[in-house]
Amino acid sequence: MSATTIAPTTSAARAEGVSKFYGSGDATVTALKDVHVALQAGQFTAIMGPSGSGKSTLLHMLAGLDRPTSGEVFLGDTRISSLNDKALTLLRRDQIGFIFQSFNLLPTMTAAENIVLPIRIAGRKPDDAWVQSIVDKLGLADRLSHRPTELSGGQQQRVAAARALASRPQIVFADEPTGALDSAAGTELLTFLRTAVQELGQTVVMVTHDPTAASYADRVLFLADGHVVDEMFEPTADAVLDFMKHLGA
Numbered sequence: 001m002s003a004t005t006i007a008p009t010t011s012a013a014r015a016e017g018v019s020k021f022y023g024s025g026d027a028t029v030t031a032l033k034d035v036h037v038a039l040q041a042g043q044f045t046a047i048m049g050p051s052g053s054g055k056s057t058l059l060h061m062l063a064g065l066d067r068p069t070s071g072e073v074f075l076g077d078t079r080i081s082s083l084n085d086k087a088l089t090l091l092r093r094d095q096i097g098f099i100f101q102s103f104n105l106l107p108t109m110t111a112a113e114n115i116v117l118p119i120r121i122a123g124r125k126p127d128d129a130w131v132q133s134i135v136d137k138l139g140l141a142d143r144l145s146h147r148p149t150e151l152s153g154g155q156q157q158r159v160a161a162a163r164a165l166a167s168r169p170q171i172v173f174a175d176e177p178t179g180a181l182d183s184a185a186g187t188e189l190l191t192f193l194r195t196a197v198q199e200l201g202q203t204v205v206m207v208t209h210d211p212t213a214a215s216y217a218d219r220v221l222f223l224a225d226g227h228v229v230d231e232m233f234e235p236t237a238d239a240v241l242d243f244m245k246h247l248g249a
Contacts, residue, residue, distance in 0.1 A: 011074075012171045012203040013062045014038040018071035020057055020226075031057040033226040035071070039171075044197045044204045046214040048240065049223030050247055056175060058223065059207045063096055063173040064088050076170060093122055097164030097172035101179040103156040105148040105163075111155075112144035115162045126166060133200075134162045138192055154185025161192060165202060172196070174206040178213050190216040211240035222247060 020032040032054045039045050039062070049055045060066040061073050064080045073081040080091060092098075105114045115135070116126040135141055138158045148156050157177065164172050174193065178186035194216045196202040206217065214220050215237040222230045224247050232239060 010041045011038040012041040012043075012076065013205070014074045015058070015062060015068075016072045016074070018058075018061055018068045018073060020054075020061065020066070021069045030226050032061070032068070035226070035228055037221060037228055039203070039205055040219075041170075041203050042197065042201055043219060044194060044217045045206070046217035046220045046235070047205065047207045047223065048209065048211075048214055048220055048244065050244075051209075053223040053247075054226040055207045055223045057226075059173055059175055059205065062205065063098065064092050093118060094167070095170045097167065097169035099157070099161050099164045099172065099174040099177045101176040103148070103153075103160045103180075105156055105159060107148050110145050110147055111140060111151065111159045111162075114148070114159055115144075115166050118163065119167050122167070124167075127168070130168060131162070131166050134165050137195055137199075138162055139188075152185070154181050154188060157181055157185065157189055158192070161189060165196060165200070171203040171205065174204060176207055176209070178208070178210060186210075186213065211237045211244060214240045 015035050015037050018032055018035045022029045022031060035058060047055045047058060061068050068081055072079055075091065075095060078091065080088060083091065106117065109117065115131060119126045135144065138161060140158055140162060143151060143155055151159065178189055181189065190213055193204050193206070197204055208214055215235050217235060218233065220232045220235045220240060221228055222243060230243070232243065
């Protein structure tokens with residue numbers, strides 16, 4: 001077995017010895033230090049940690065939004081840390097879905113147009129049955145003709161979630177996806193992400209500071225000072241909260 005395939009073939013993404021430094025000399029800031037982690041396919045993983053722990057940096061590395069200073073990042077069996085910018089852009093477009101705290105919807109387009117926009121940009125035809133199944137699970141069928149300004153924050157984030165899954169990506173990365181939502185809308189989105197994993201076979205990786213949000217995941221990774229310090233399977237909100245107190249979050 002070659003060194004590049006040590007991790008199980010079921011890993012959707014992995015980091016091998018990843019470090020990320022910003023600045024130089026005395027002004028160097030260490031965001032990540034020698035991180036080794038594998039994210040399993042068909043699983044919902046939450047990444048948590050105190051402010052400045054490196055959780056968003058890790059997500060950005062795994063998603064190909066930023067490059068590590070050292071170490072390797074893989075999406076499936078593809079070593080994305082060695083891809084050139086053009087290849088990396090194509091990989092992100094074709095194989096990765098993103099859900100951000102800010103919804104990033106185009107205001108001049110309807111919900112339906114926003115959902116399939118990345119597929120259209122890629123020059124492909126949407127799988128109408130697949131898109132319809134996502135729309136139905138998100139309860140968006142009666143909102144498809146509305147523009148973002150005509151939708152609530154929760155509805156806009158559900159449109160953003162539908163867009164992330166519309167192209168059947170290998171993996172969906174969500175960065176504080178409930179951060180701008182009230183508790184009811186946040187619960188709706190998290191329930192959908194849970195359903196996407198259980199019923200649609202999706203792989204979801206979410207950065208969050210909310211123990212309740214993390215309790216929807218199969219596994220929680222805890223970061224502190226740029227290191228993965230622990231993990232928890234089948235988390236409960238109370239257990240996550242207790243551990244975060246221990247971390248000083």
